[in-house]
Amino acid sequence: MPKLTIDGKEIEVEAGTNLIEAARRLGIEVPHYCYHPGLSIAGQCRLCMVDIEKTPRPSIACNTQAADGMVVHTDTERVRDTRRSIMEFHLINHPLDCPVCDQAGECWLQIYYMKHGLYDPRMTDEKVHKPKAVPLGPHVMLDAERCILCSRCVRFCDEITGTGELGIFHRGDHSEIGLFPGRDLVNNYSGNVVDICPVGALTDRDFRFQVRVWYLDAARSICTGCARGCNIDVHVNRRRPHHAEGKRVARLKPRFNADVNAWWLCDVGRYHYDFVDAPTRLTAPVRRNNAGTAEIAWDEAVSGVAEALRRYSPDQVGVLASPRMANEDLLALRRVLEARAMRQVAYDVPPPALAEGDDFLLRSDRAPNRRGAELIGLGGDTGGLMASARAGRLKCLWVFHHDLLASGWPAADVRQALDRVETLIFTGTNANAISERAQWVLPAAAWVEREGTFTNFEGRVQRFRSAVEPLGQALPEWDLLGRIVAALGGTPAGGRAELWFRELVRTVPAFAGLSYQAIGDHGQLIPGATSAGAPTPPGRRVKVHG
Amino acid sequence: MRLGRRFYLSEVVEGVVLTAGHFFRNMGKHIAHALGRKSARGAVTIQYPEERRPYSPRLRSLHRLVRREDGSPRCVACMMCETVCPARCIYIVATEHPNPEIEKMPERFDIDLGKCVFCGYCVEACPEDAIRMDTGILEFSSYSRRGMIYTKETLLALEPAAKDGRPTSPVPIPATRTV
Numbered sequence: 001m002p003k004l005t006i007d008g009k010e011i012e013v014e015a016g017t018n019l020i021e022a023a024r025r026l027g028i029e030v031p032h033y034c035y036h037p038g039l040s041i042a043g044q045c046r047l048c049m050v051d052i053e054k055t056p057r058p059s060i061a062c063n064t065q066a067a068d069g070m071v072v073h074t075d076t077e078r079v080r081d082t083r084r085s086i087m088e089f090h091l092i093n094h095p096l097d098c099p100v101c102d103q104a105g106e107c108w109l110q111i112y113y114m115k116h117g118l119y120d121p122r123m124t125d126e127k128v129h130k131p132k133a134v135p136l137g138p139h140v141m142l143d144a145e146r147c148i149l150c151s152r153c154v155r156f157c158d159e160i161t162g163t164g165e166l167g168i169f170h171r172g173d174h175s176e177i178g179l180f181p182g183r184d185l186v187n188n189y190s191g192n193v194v195d196i197c198p199v200g201a202l203t204d205r206d207f208r209f210q211v212r213v214w215y216l217d218a219a220r221s222i223c224t225g226c227a228r229g230c231n232i233d234v235h236v237n238r239r240r241p242h243h244a245e246g247k248r249v250a251r252l253k254p255r256f257n258a259d260v261n262a263w264w265l266c267d268v269g270r271y272h273y274d275f276v277d278a279p280t281r282l283t284a285p286v287r288r289n290n291a292g293t294a295e296i297a298w299d300e301a302v303s304g305v306a307e308a309l310r311r312y313s314p315d316q317v318g319v320l321a322s323p324r325m326a327n328e329d330l331l332a333l334r335r336v337l338e339a340r341a342m343r344q345v346a347y348d349v350p351p352p353a354l355a356e357g358d359d360f361l362l363r364s365d366r367a368p369n370r371r372g373a374e375l376i377g378l379g380g381d382t383g384g385l386m387a388s389a390r391a392g393r394l395k396c397l398w399v400f401h402h403d404l405l406a407s408g409w410p411a412a413d414v415r416q417a418l419d420r421v422e423t424l425i426f427t428g429t430n431a432n433a434i435s436e437r438a439q440w441v442l443p444a445a446a447w448v449e450r451e452g453t454f455t456n457f458e459g460r461v462q463r464f465r466s467a468v469e470p471l472g473q474a475l476p477e478w479d480l481l482g483r484i485v486a487a488l489g490g491t492p493a494g495g496r497a498e499l500w501f502r503e504l505v506r507t508v509p510a511f512a513g514l515s516y517q518a519i520g521d522h523g524q525l526i527p528g529a530t531s532a533g534a535p536t537p538p539g540r541r542v543k544v545h546g
Numbered sequence: 547m548r549l550g551r552r553f554y555l556s557e558v559v560e561g562v563v564l565t566a567g568h569f570f571r572n573m574g575k576h577i578a579h580a581l582g583r584k585s586a587r588g589a590v591t592i593q594y595p596e597e598r599r600p601y602s603p604r605l606r607s608l609h610r611l612v613r614r615e616d617g618s619p620r621c622v623a624c625m626m627c628e629t630v631c632p633a634r635c636i637y638i639v640a641t642e643h644p645n646p647e648i649e650k651m652p653e654r655f656d657i658d659l660g661k662c663v664f665c666g667y668c669v670e671a672c673p674e675d676a677i678r679m680d681t682g683i684l685e686f687s688s689y690s691r692r693g694m695i696y697t698k699e700t701l702l703a704l705e706p707a708a709k710d711g712r713p714t715s716p717v718p719i720p721a722t723r724t725v
Contacts, residue, residue: 104624
């Protein structure tokens with residue numbers, strides 16, 4: 001393994017590591033635009049110049065592999081001068097309207113200008129004008145003037161999605177990013193080009209002009225769009241409620257995890273957060289009876305539901321759990337079932353149409369925690385449960401999240417089952433046809449409003465953290481279920497998600513040895529599970545022409 | 547204290563004499579001034595609001611939004627003023643401008659003058675010179691908090707003050723103002 005010296009610090013790296021990565025490991029930042037660890041090396045931007053001893057001129061760090069005995073300087077007068085000149089080149093035709101640009105605040109041109117530029121512009125000629133606000137596809141907007149032609153987006157479409165919609169057209173300072181004729185940037189990963197764009201050339205049509213980025217707070221989280229559980233950052237706007245019509249969740253951004261999603265996130269997951277701030281959110285417990293519908297306090301709702309569960313024999317109560325619930329919630333639900341020795345539980349409600357996965361990150365199973373529900377032992381015969389409801393053997397049905405009338409079951413069957421059930425209880429985040437007719441509605445906090453863990457399809461347990469406060473009186477499910485456990489005479493694990501997780505680790509062997517600390521930011525596999533790592537992008541697979 | 551003083555009678559008389567003295571002396575001066583003796587100057591009261599004291603040219607008065615030639619706001623909804631505002635009294639909602647060269651414009655631009663501290667940071671922060679505090683208008687009041695919120699349309703309709711600092715636009719009465 002080559003051993004080299006960067007700014008006087010020695011480091012040993014694997015053969016083939018480039019100087020940007022080697023320096024990063026020493027905590028030294030080499031500024032760059034076109035280099036991205038997930039893409040091939042282009043050497044377009046020339047910003048990552050470093051001095052290498054015994055080399056006559058500065059060289060680009062991205063395309064220089066570490067060699068034994070190499071002595072690299074990243075902060076000499078000559079390097080600083082080179083960077084300043086290259087910044088000046090990049091900004092020759094770049095419009096100087098940062099306040100209007102949506103990227104302002106997270107733009108690498110701004111950051112590096114303040115760090116490495118700070119020259120007085122010498123450009124006196126009219127700047128070259130290019131098309132502005134050009135929609136490239138359903139999610140991405142292009143401003144060709146702001147583009148610095150780093151080609152990251154072009155390489156992304158070639159190497160990751162393998163769809164190749166984008167290219168660089170024309171020559172010299174008239175070069176611009178564009179779509180090939182007849183193409184649109186329509187692929188399931190198009191949102192990623194916005195993330196990797198270092199400047200404001202590609203912006204998200206969904207997020208554009210909604211909130212300025214400096215108003216946003218971020219929390220580490222897990223995508224709930226499918227069973228893969230891609231790592232994400234949830235960006236929320238809590239300080240300026242008049243922006244984006246009061247929507248708190250502004251956008252989801254992928255977070256690097258080498259074993260799950262690498263740097264990427266699919267569009268299905270990226271835009272799967274509308275329900276959090278939708279007007280259909282349930283914000284207070286509701287009791288519905290002959291006297292009418294009334295919003296009630298939690299104490300009343302908890303004792304009411306506990307009393308309803310006690311009224312029936314355990315065999316008369318059916319519970320439809322949801323694979324959208326976190327591990328902690330599922331354990332709390334199991335404690336509720338155990339408190340009354342109820343056995344009729346299932347989580348597998350067929351979707352109206354089988355969702356399609358793709359050949360990269362997106363899985364056809366669109367629930368984030370099916371594996372968790374299975375491991376915690378809530379799997380049961382869903383069809384049988386519904387059949388006994390239709391036959392009138394169930395007197396009480398407790399539905400979590402599912403909209404049974406919009407499921408794969410025939411609506412007439414579901415309606416018949418619901419009509420024969422005496423007490424219908426609904427727990428979920430948003431109102432649906434079930435919550436509209438339930439006698440008891442217990443509002444649950446959405447995943448961005450609370451802590452918890454999901455188990456992905458490989459058996460990787462990953463933590464998500466709370467980004468905003470729960471809406472209205474909504475509570476995390478482990479909390480509301482814990483209160484019902486207490487009302488039924490049991491002992492809930494505690495008032496924090498972590499305490500429920502500790503109990504899960506203690507009592508369910510599949511989770512043995514895990515802890516919130518060990519899960520950390522990148523998740524931990526349950527004992528016995530193996531991970532195939534992040535899948536190879538379609539664009540990187542060997543193409544066989546036949 | 548002497549008994550006579552305790553009744554404050556002498557003080558009352560002294561006060562009346564002093565006040566009347568000022569009154570008649572000033573009246574005499576004003577009459578002399580009116581008859582042509584310009585050196586005689588009595589005490590002056592400014593007949594506000596018909597008369598005003600001269601304002602300093604750098605006075606920060608009611609805000610206005612500057613218009614483009616076509617009458618649309620010059621503001622590009624960059625939120626610099628909203629960000630810098632220490633009182634958080636500016637509320638902007640951005641929307642796409644039909645002209646991609648301009649890109650962005652405010653759909654809503656409200657200033658809550660009940661919260662504003664008239665620091666003038668919004669004027670300094672504005673990269674487009676789209677907000678100014680030069681209307682010369684200092685009198686705005688309302689019977690409700692809601693009435694202190696001035697909308698984009700109201701702020702756009704205001705004109706700069708005249709050279710002498712007098713406002714040229716009438717004091718705006720927001721539509722929501724309740725009497």
